[in-house]
Amino acid sequence: MPEVEIDWPWQYNFPPFYTLQQHPETRSKQVAAWKSLILNYCEKTKNYTIDVRDTNQCPLFNNSTINRKLEPDIIISILGELQRTGNAAPVDKAKNRWEIYWHTLEEWATIVYDFINERGMQNTVVTLYELTQGEDSIDTTFYGMNQDVLIKVLRVLEGDRKCELILEDDIQGAKFF
Amino acid sequence: MNRIKYTSPLLLDGESTVAVENNVRLYDGDQKTSFEGGELIITTHRILWGRPGQIARGQTCLALHLNLVVFLEEESPSAFSFSRSRKIVLHLAETNDSPNGPQLTSIYNFIKLSFREGYTNNVLSLLNNLMQTRPWEAHIPSPITQIQPDKPNIPTIKQRLGIVGIERSLQQKQKETDDNINMAFQDLSKLMTMAKDMVNISRTISNKIKEKQGDITEDETVRFKSYLLSLGIDDPVTRESYKSDNLYYESLARQICSFLEKHVEEMGGMMALTDVFCWVNRARSLELLSPEDILNACKVMESLCLPVKLYEFSSGVMVLQLSSLDSSSIAEATASLIEDKESLSAEELSQTLGISLTLAKERLLTAERFGKCCRDDSIQGLIFYPNLFLTKDE
Numbered sequence: 001m002p003e004v005e006i007d008w009p010w011q012y013n014f015p016p017f018y019t020l021q022q023h024p025e026t027r028s029k030q031v032a033a034w035k036s037l038i039l040n041y042c043e044k045t046k047n048y049t050i051d052v053r054d055t056n057q058c059p060l061f062n063n064s065t066i067n068r069k070l071e072p073d074i075i076i077s078i079l080g081e082l083q084r085t086g087n088a089a090p091v092d093k094a095k096n097r098w099e100i101y102w103h104t105l106e107e108w109a110t111i112v113y114d115f116i117n118e119r120g121m122q123n124t125v126v127t128l129y130e131l132t133q134g135e136d137s138i139d140t141t142f143y144g145m146n147q148d149v150l151i152k153v154l155r156v157l158e159g160d161r162k163c164e165l166i167l168e169d170d171i172q173g174a175k176f177f
Numbered sequence: 178m179n180r181i182k183y184t185s186p187l188l189l190d191g192e193s194t195v196a197v198e199n200n201v202r203l204y205d206g207d208q209k210t211s212f213e214g215g216e217l218i219i220t221t222h223r224i225l226w227g228r229p230g231q232i233a234r235g236q237t238c239l240a241l242h243l244n245l246v247v248f249l250e251e252e253s254p255s256a257f258s259f260s261r262s263r264k265i266v267l268h269l270a271e272t273n274d275s276p277n278g279p280q281l282t283s284i285y286n287f288i289k290l291s292f293r294e295g296y297t298n299n300v301l302s303l304l305n306n307l308m309q310t311r312p313w314e315a316h317i318p319s320p321i322t323q324i325q326p327d328k329p330n331i332p333t334i335k336q337r338l339g340i341v342g343i344e345r346s347l348q349q350k351q352k353e354t355d356d357n358i359n360m361a362f363q364d365l366s367k368l369m370t371m372a373k374d375m376v377n378i379s380r381t382i383s384n385k386i387k388e389k390q391g392d393i394t395e396d397e398t399v400r401f402k403s404y405l406l407s408l409g410i411d412d413p414v415t416r417e418s419y420k421s422d423n424l425y426y427e428s429l430a431r432q433i434c435s436f437l438e439k440h441v442e443e444m445g446g447m448m449a450l451t452d453v454f455c456w457v458n459r460a461r462s463l464e465l466l467s468p469e470d471i472l473n474a475c476k477v478m479e480s481l482c483l484p485v486k487l488y489e490f491s492s493g494v495m496v497l498q499l500s501s502l503d504s505s506s507i508a509e510a511t512a513s514l515i516e517d518k519e520s521l522s523a524e525e526l527s528q529t530l531g532i533s534l535t536l537a538k539e540r541l542l543t544a545e546r547f548g549k550c551c552r553d554d555s556i557q558g559l560i561f562y563p564n565l566f567l568t569k570d571e
Binding site for chain 2: 010014016018019021022023025026029033067068
């Protein structure tokens with residue numbers, strides 16, 4: 001994970017941020033703050049997955065300067081909130097591993113398709129590796145995207161009949177229309 | 178002497194030995210008899226006399242049933258007698274029993290027991306005691322015949338054989354439990370009917386009190402009600418009058434109020450009910466109030482528009498607080514305190530305000546309910562912070 005300078009919001013150093021608030025209005029503000037913080041952090045660090053079980057090492061949920069950390073059950077409930085807006089999805093049934101989408105899958109799909117259109121790469125087969133690691137896409141936001149997430153994005157496009165996924169053993173790519 | 182019978186020295190049912198004396202001679206009236214130097218046993222039912230060892234061996238002895246004794250006295254020893262011998266005179270009642278004794282007729286109505294060597298137990302008072310308590314009447318002994326005619330012992334036949342027997346025993350058991358249950362519930366229903374009566378009585382009396390409000394003083398009314406309460410009778414009528422316009426509680430409420438108002442103010446506008454109880458009773462020294470009286474008095478305070486009133490937190494903690502003070506102003510005040518100190522725990526707040534820990538916590542929770550502060554629950558305890566979530570601009 002590359003060291004990225006993150007400008008933490010003021011809440012990050014506010015101890016009550018790490019306790020679920022009782023007052024409904026306060027709580028909604030708190031949860032909202034957490035949601036945006038998680039998305040921001042993941043976007044900055046290009047983190048496509050979060051494992052709730054090892055959040056202790058993650059500075060996002062563990063603020064060692066004020067010695068506070070967010071409990072896993074609260075993390076799960078906040079990620080659940082993110083799931084409702086399409087910004088996260090649990091990978092396993094126990095809801096321990098989560099994929100985080102700071103752009104929703106639909107947004108990603110548009111971004112990827114726009115990229116293809118700009119380059120005039122319709123009707124050609126592009127490998128997944130090319131898409132996320134290729135020289136052309138170095139400047140794109142989806143550079144270095146987690147492959148599982150990318151496949152989900154392409155499936156959205158496939159549903160719109162804008163591409164066709166090819167998932168063979170020797171070649172993993174997509175043909176865009 | 179004709180009342181004395183030959184009998185077996187075996188004790189009767191319910192009979193027990195009271196005292197044993199040795200070297201006793203029997204007199205028929207004033208005349209000495211040949212029954213001398215014998216052993217005398219006083220039981221709860223009879224006086225037994227036998228020659229030494231006779232009784233121990235279970236051989237026939239002489240017996241006089243105590244119910245025949247009318248009166249007894251000690252014969253005062255003659256002035257010239259230096260012996261230790263003492264005599265007790267037993268005056269006897271007439272009897273029609275067919276005599277089975279050493280002497281069929283006697284001209285005397287009394288016999289004497291002569292203790293040649295005095296007696297070790299206080300025979301006279303023992304006998305007098307027995308005469309008074311009459312223990313033999315508790316169990317009337319069947320006349321003992323020395324040798325029972327050999328009747329063939331026919332045991333009562335219980336038909337326990339076969340299925341019929343089993344069924345019968347089951348039936349019997351069922352009947353027994355039935356009877357037991359009936360008995361038990363008879364008592365219960367008795368109790369219930371009695372309780373109903375009691376409640377009815379209390380109701381009529383309290384109705385009378387209501388009618389004659391003027392005739393009976395306030396004190397008497399209260400006293401009567403307290404009697405009813407101490408009996409455990411919860412009369413709805415009296416209860417109602419408690420809640421609404423009971424003069425006693427109203428005056429009590431006013432008294433508590435005038436006394437505590439200043440203190441409540443000093444304590445930040447709130448005082449836990451336990452503290453109220455202590456303060457009030459401390460002030461009243463001997464005329465102590467029960468917790469219930471205080472609670473009831475506090476309950477009517479609000480309806481009387483007094484400067485303090487009872488307030489119950491959602492946790493159930495009850496306090497007296499200034500009427501001018503409501504939850505939102507408490508929340509406001511607490512929030513500004515938190516703002517000053519940046520963060521506050523219940524301990525810190527209780528120290529700053531000089532109030533109890535429970536009250537401090539209640540204040541913080543109230544402030545939280547109003548969204549004036551937010552909590553930080555960590556291993557360091559529950560600490561409250563200004564609610565920056567709502568106040569701070571993004």
